[in-house]
Amino acid sequence: MNNYIPFLKLKGSEISALKHLHSTHPLINPYPFFDFPRKKLKKSRREPDAAIKNKEELFAGDLIRLHRKFEINLRFLNHFYMDNYDVEDTIKYNGKYNYVGIIDTFGPLGMVSVIGLDRHPEHLRSIKNGLANGSLIVSRVAVRLTQEDFESYALCRISLINLLRELHSLFDDVDVVFDCRVCKENSASNLHSQILSFLISLRNDGFVFSKTIITGSTIPASISEIIQTRDEKEVVREEIIIYENVLLKSAEVDATVYLGDYTCVSPEYSDVELFDEDMDNVTTAKLIYPFDNKILLIRGGKFKTDRGQLGKLAKKLIAKTTIYRGKLYSTGDGYLHDKANNVGKPATASTIVPHLVNLHLVYMFNK
Numbered sequence: 101m102n103n104y105i106p107f108l109k110l111k112g113s114e115i116s117a118l119k120h121l122h123s124t125h126p127l128i129n130p131y132p133f134f135d136f137p138r139k140k141l142k143k144s145r146r147e148p149d150a151a152i153k154n155k156e157e158l159f160a161g162d163l164i165r166l167h168r169k170f171e172i173n174l175r176f177l178n179h180f181y182m183d184n185y186d187v188e189d190t191i192k193y194n195g196k197y198n199y200v201g202i203i204d205t206f207g208p209l210g211m212v213s214v215i216g217l218d219r220h221p222e223h224l225r226s227i228k229n230g231l232a233n234g235s236l237i238v239s240r241v242a243v244r245l246t247q248e249d250f251e252s253y254a255l256c257r258i259s260l261i262n263l264l265r266e267l268h269s270l271f272d273d274v275d276v277v278f279d280c281r282v283c284k285e286n287s288a289s290n291l292h293s294q295i296l297s298f299l300i301s302l303r304n305d306g307f308v309f310s311k312t313i314i315t316g317s318t319i320p321a322s323i324s325e326i327i328q329t330r331d332e333k334e335v336v337r338e339e340i341i342i343y344e345n346v347l348l349k350s351a352e353v354d355a356t357v358y359l360g361d362y363t364c365v366s367p368e369y370s371d372v373e374l375f376d377e378d379m380d381n382v383t384t385a386k387l388i389y390p391f392d393n394k395i396l397l398i399r400g401g402k403f404k405t406d407r408g409q410l411g412k413l414a415k416k417l418i419a420k421t422t423i424y425r426g427k428l429y430s431t432g433d434g435y436l437h438d439k440a441n442n443v444g445k446p447a448t449a450s451t452i453v454p455h456l457v458n459l460h461l462v463y464m465f466n467k
Contacts, residue, residue, distance in 0.1 A: 108365075118130065120431040156193070179210045179238055311356055364453075414439040432462070
């Protein structure tokens with residue numbers, strides 16, 4: 101699928117997944133959409149001083165660290181979107197609004213800036229300044245709309261038109277992102293109708309876009325909302341149904357439609373605040389595997405009770421020969437095959453993520 105845009109948190113796992121995608125499929129030319137990650141304060145009973153750093157210090161450290169990781173691992177990317185959607189507006193970098201730091205750091209690497217409705221007053225100004233000082237070298241911008249925005253064109257029409265007029269005066273290309281976030285079961289019909297109605301209204305007001313990106317995820321912040329422990333389940337990917345239904349009508353709304361998704365990671369953050377040493381008491385093993393227009397969820401129990409259970413879940417998965425695509429399909433599929441056969445160290449909740457993201461990316465680009 102050459103019109104697929106993965107939506108990823110700019111974290112080590114996702115960076116690793118993209119790096120391995122490129123190493124095994126160098127002809128795939130991804131155009132990812134990154135969300136700069138929100139960082140929670142570290143909490144530990146063993147190290148009470150670990151929480152002394154405030155969120156601005158954590159943001160500054162992440163900006164330096166992730167820029168370095170990007171330069172080492174992702175220099176093959178020509179262009180990429182990057183947003184601060186998950187970063188709190190109150191966080192500053194060198195005394196300025198945080199998106200200024202993101203633009204100054206990643207703009208010269210090919211970053212496409214992103215804006216939405218009701219963003220911080222400094223957001224548009226930071227984009228303009230990035231253009232003026234040469235940090236933003238790509239003449240493209242994306243407008244990100246969430247369900248609260250596109251459920252009613254009338255409510256946001258004036259502010260959106262004013263924003264679009266300004267962006268069209270600044271950039272050669274303006275893209276629109278309809279971000280459905282977490283798509284609940286059977287929500288596709290309503291959401292695709294809202295998006296089409298919104299696009300018709302925009303066209304009637306004289307606005308068309310270089311790219312119309314439909315994105316979302318079937319995975320909530322807490323996996324327990326859709327599957328219990330020690331169970332498996334096939335779940336329809338509502339975001340794909342939304343995309344396909346909009347694509348069918350794309351000619352009517354003059355839209356070039358792209359499919360986005362959040363791979364195997366929920367777009368939403370969990371609000372649960374835990375001490376580091378308590379994570380194993382609540383974290384459960386799980387595999388998320390895409391096939392057809394569905395995902396297969398296989399969930400185990402708590403990691404504390406069985407450190408090797410991801411290998412057992414992987415064995416269940418690879419036994420499903422009509423779904424599992426084989427160890428040579430991607431590095432992620434190969435990793436699952438190894439864990440199922442007890443090769444190497446047991447997988448953990450953190451080590452499994454880059455491989456699940458990788459196999460998802462390879463599958464979607466080959467779809």
